[in-house]
Amino acid sequence: MxxxxxxxxxxxxxxxxxxxxxxxxxxxxxxxxxxxxxxxxxxxxxxxxxxxxxxxxxxxxxxxxxxxxxxxxxxxxxxxxxxxxxxxxxxxxxxxxxxxxxxxGAALRAQPRLSFRLIVEGSGSMRYRIVEKDAFHLVGRRARVPLVHEGMNPAIVEFVKSVDKETVRRIEALSDQEPQGIVNASDNLAGSRAEGTELDYWYAVATGAAPDDLDVLAVPAGVWAVFESSGPFPQTLQYLWRDVFTLWFPSNPYRSRPGPEISRTRLSDDGSQADAELWIPVERVTG
CATH class of the missing domain: 1.10.10.60 (Homeodomain-like)
Known part of the structure; x- marks a missing residue:
C-alpha cells in the first residue's frame, strides 16, 4: 500500500x-x-x-x-x-x-515533496476484530462541531452537557446491540481531516428502533473493523484513531468506506483513564 x-x-x-x-x-x-x-x-x-x-x-x-x-x-x-x-x-x-x-529575491516558503515509509515503533500490538453487522440505526442527539485532533473538544463537551438526564436515560434504554451503551459517532466529515473541519457528532446508541422524537441515522449493513485500547483519556482514543489510519490500514487488505466512525469509551472513576473501542466501516481490498 x-x-x-x-x-x-x-x-x-x-x-x-x-x-x-x-x-x-x-x-x-x-x-x-x-x-x-x-x-x-x-x-x-x-x-x-x-x-x-x-x-x-x-x-x-x-x-x-x-x-x-x-x-x-x-x-x-x-x-x-x-x-x-x-x-x-x-x-x-x-x-x-x-x-x-x-x-x-525574497525568501519563500517551501512545501517539501512527500513520500511515505513505515516506521515500526515499540513492540506493542493493536487489538482488533472484523465484524459483519446488519443494518441498524444510530439514535440520540446530533450536533455539527469542528474537528479537534488533540485534547478535549470544547464544542462536544458543551453539547453533551446540554443533553438533559431524562433524554440520556431514554437514549440509553434503546441500546440493543453492539456497540453496547451510549457511543460517540462522527459522520458527514468533509473530504479532508484538517483541524477545524466540521462534522456531525452523534451522542447515541446502536439500535433497531427509530423513534420520531430523537435524531436518527440509518446505517446500512456492512463490515466493520473494531479496535480496542486502554490508557489516559482522551489521548488513548485520539492516538487509537491515528494508529488505525497511519499503521493498520497501510499494512492490511482493507480500506475505509463511507459511514459513521463510532467510539465507545468507558472512563475510570476519576475520568483520567479510559477503555476505548473504535468501530470503523471498512471493505476488503480485492485484487
Missing part, C-alpha cells in the same frame, strides 16, 4: 502544471477516492487539496525567482486564470506577492 501511495505522489509531481484528478490518484493507489483522501490526510497531516496547492506554489515560487518567464505565464501554467488570483494564492503561502518576490 505504501509503495502505491508513493507512486501516486510521483504522479502529482509530474502533473503539477496540469489538472490532477483524485480518481486517478486513487486508481494508482488501487483504492477508493474516499479512502485515498482520508488515508492521505491522516498520514500527511494536511488535506490532499492543500498539499497539491502548496506544492504547485512551491514550484511556481522557484520559477518566479528564476525570472525566465513572465508572472502571467507562470500563473497560467499552474492553473490560475489571472495574475490577481495567482498573486493572492502566492501571498497566502509565501507571505509576499510574486512581483515583490521577483524584485527583491
Amino acid at each position: 505504501l509503495e502505491r501511495l508513493n507512486q501516486a505522489m510521483e504522479y502529482i509531481e509530474r502533473h503539477l502544471d496540469q489538472r490532477i484528478e483524485v480518481t486517478e490518484l486513487a486508481r494508482i493507489a488501487v483504492t477508493s477516492e474516499y479512502h485515498f483522501r482520508r488515508l492521505f490526510s491522516a498520514l500527511a497531516g494536511v488535506p490532499l487539496s492543500e498539499y497539491i496547492r502548496r506544492r504547485r506554489l512551491t514550484v511556481a515560487g522557484a520559477e518566479v525567482l528564476a525570472g525566465a518567464e513572465t508572472l502571467l505565464d507562470v500563473a497560467v501554467r499552474y492553473g490560475y486564470g489571472s495574475g490577481e488570483a495567482f498573486a493572492r494564492a502566492f501571498r497566502a503561502v509565501h507571505g509576499v506577492g510574486p512581483g515583490e518576490a521577483r524584485r527583491t
Whole structure:
C-alpha cells in the first residue's frame, strides 16, 4: 500500500502544471477516492487539496525567482486564470506577492515533496476484530462541531452537557446491540481531516428502533473493523484513531468506506483513564 501511495505522489509531481484528478490518484493507489483522501490526510497531516496547492506554489515560487518567464505565464501554467488570483494564492503561502518576490529575491516558503515509509515503533500490538453487522440505526442527539485532533473538544463537551438526564436515560434504554451503551459517532466529515473541519457528532446508541422524537441515522449493513485500547483519556482514543489510519490500514487488505466512525469509551472513576473501542466501516481490498 505504501509503495502505491508513493507512486501516486510521483504522479502529482509530474502533473503539477496540469489538472490532477483524485480518481486517478486513487486508481494508482488501487483504492477508493474516499479512502485515498482520508488515508492521505491522516498520514500527511494536511488535506490532499492543500498539499497539491502548496506544492504547485512551491514550484511556481522557484520559477518566479528564476525570472525566465513572465508572472502571467507562470500563473497560467499552474492553473490560475489571472495574475490577481495567482498573486493572492502566492501571498497566502509565501507571505509576499510574486512581483515583490521577483524584485527583491525574497525568501519563500517551501512545501517539501512527500513520500511515505513505515516506521515500526515499540513492540506493542493493536487489538482488533472484523465484524459483519446488519443494518441498524444510530439514535440520540446530533450536533455539527469542528474537528479537534488533540485534547478535549470544547464544542462536544458543551453539547453533551446540554443533553438533559431524562433524554440520556431514554437514549440509553434503546441500546440493543453492539456497540453496547451510549457511543460517540462522527459522520458527514468533509473530504479532508484538517483541524477545524466540521462534522456531525452523534451522542447515541446502536439500535433497531427509530423513534420520531430523537435524531436518527440509518446505517446500512456492512463490515466493520473494531479496535480496542486502554490508557489516559482522551489521548488513548485520539492516538487509537491515528494508529488505525497511519499503521493498520497501510499494512492490511482493507480500506475505509463511507459511514459513521463510532467510539465507545468507558472512563475510570476519576475520568483520567479510559477503555476505548473504535468501530470503523471498512471493505476488503480485492485484487
